[in-house]
Amino acid sequence: MAIFAAGYPASIAIACDAGEPGAAIEETVTAGGSSLAGAFSAPAYYGAGDGPQSVAVGDFNADGKPDLALTNQFTLAPNRNGVSILLNNGAGGFSGPTFYNLGSRLPEGVAVGDFNGDNKLDLASANGGALDSVAVLLGNGDGTFSAPVYIPVSGNLYSVAVGEFNGDSKLDLAAAGDGGVAVLLGNGDGTFSAPTIFGAGSAPRSVGIDDLNVDGKPDLTVANFLSDDVSVLLGVGGGSFTGPYSFNAGSRPNSIAVGDFNVDGRPDLATANANSNDVTVLLTAAPRCRSRSHPPRCPVAPPAHPTARPSPPAAAPRLTALPSPRARCRRA
Ligand SMILES: [Ca+2]
Numbered sequence: 001m002a003i004f005a006a007g008y009p010a011s012i013a014i015a016c017d018a019g020e021p022g023a024a025i026e027e028t029v030t031a032g033g034s035s036l037a038g039a040f041s042a043p044a045y046y047g048a049g050d051g052p053q054s055v056a057v058g059d060f061n062a063d064g065k066p067d068l069a070l071t072n073q074f075t076l077a078p079n080r081n082g083v084s085i086l087l088n089n090g091a092g093g094f095s096g097p098t099f100y101n102l103g104s105r106l107p108e109g110v111a112v113g114d115f116n117g118d119n120k121l122d123l124a125s126a127n128g129g130a131l132d133s134v135a136v137l138l139g140n141g142d143g144t145f146s147a148p149v150y151i152p153v154s155g156n157l158y159s160v161a162v163g164e165f166n167g168d169s170k171l172d173l174a175a176a177g178d179g180g181v182a183v184l185l186g187n188g189d190g191t192f193s194a195p196t197i198f199g200a201g202s203a204p205r206s207v208g209i210d211d212l213n214v215d216g217k218p219d220l221t222v223a224n225f226l227s228d229d230v231s232v233l234l235g236v237g238g239g240s241f242t243g244p245y246s247f248n249a250g251s252r253p254n255s256i257a258v259g260d261f262n263v264d265g266r267p268d269l270a271t272a273n274a275n276s277n278d279v280t281v282l283l284t285a286a287p288r289c290r291s292r293s294h295p296p297r298c299p300v301a302p303p304a305h306p307t308a309r310p311s312p313p314a315a316a317p318r319l320t321a322l323p324s325p326r327a328r329c330r331r332a
């Protein structure tokens with residue numbers, strides 16, 4: 001990985017051929033610094049229990065106003081680990097919290113989805129500690145939740161995300177922890193399959209979901225805290241993934257998020273790097289064009305690979321890092 005001084009954006013193209021299923025990703029390291037003074041009101045603070053770790057948004061009481069769900073950790077008092085709900089009061093403020101106890105589990109990440117198809121939002125938390133697990137709390141539609149149900153997942157979980165991996169229209173979960181990425185397929189009734197573990201880098205801390213290679217199948221992105229990189233696992237359908245494909249990040253990436261930062265219609269990645277005090281941004285590049293015509297012509301979207309690539313060997317091949325950005329192909 002090339003090292004860039006903060007504030008001096010640079011890029012490395014890491015590309016796959018247009019016909020390959022691998023995402024083509026261009027790497028840029030940036031740091032913040034521009035002022036957004038006046039963009040937000042003065043901060044308001046609401047009680048959220050002991051040791052809030054993570055926050056997610058959903059309309060839990062179906063009043064059209066987004067509410068908050070947080071995870072709490074208080075290791076000195078295990079009965080204060082859990083999930084807190086703050087309901088939107090309609091004036092930009094929040095009431096609560098209402099607390100759901102997860103015992104001695106140490107919840108980190110929390111995600112929102114309707115897991116049982118009743119149009120009421122539910123919660124999933126990624127729990128570390130001795131009882132590492134995913135906790136599922138089904139929503140009652142009025143801002144309250146059922147008692148948590150636990151799915152054991154070894155590996156000291158840190159993060160959970162909601163996706164649909166096997167095309168059955170039932171929401172699934174991906175959870176990142178020290179053991180890799182656990183995929184739990186939803187049964188549509190709020191229960192989930194036992195986890196299938198996919199390898200990532202060292203100490204995965206955060207997982208995101210998006211379709212990076214635009215093949216209609218959601219892919220997994222993972223920030224690996226100890227290997228200082230991002231793992232991309234490409235969905236192949238059926239709840240399975242190939243990879244991991246590794247991309248360098250800053251030092252100790254702790255969180256990953258997906259967004260189309262260059263507004264080209266392709267999802268990009270950002271990691272928060274706890275030790276290098278910066279953000280790594282990985283821009284998904286357009287597929288490399290093999291055409292020798294002038295001007296070169298590329299497909300608007302990468303064509304679907306005709307056959308699923310077999311599972312990679314234990315040491316998955318890395319995508320080739322190119323020394324400089326390639327000229328963009330002009331779209332036909
Ligand atoms: Ca539900």
Ligand SMILES: [Ca+2]
Nearest residue numbers: 165166170172
């Ligand atoms: Ca599913």
Ligand SMILES: [Ca+2]
Nearest residue numbers: 211213215217
């Ligand atoms: Ca995909």
Ligand SMILES: [Ca+2]
Nearest residue numbers: 260262264266
């Ligand atoms: Ca983009």
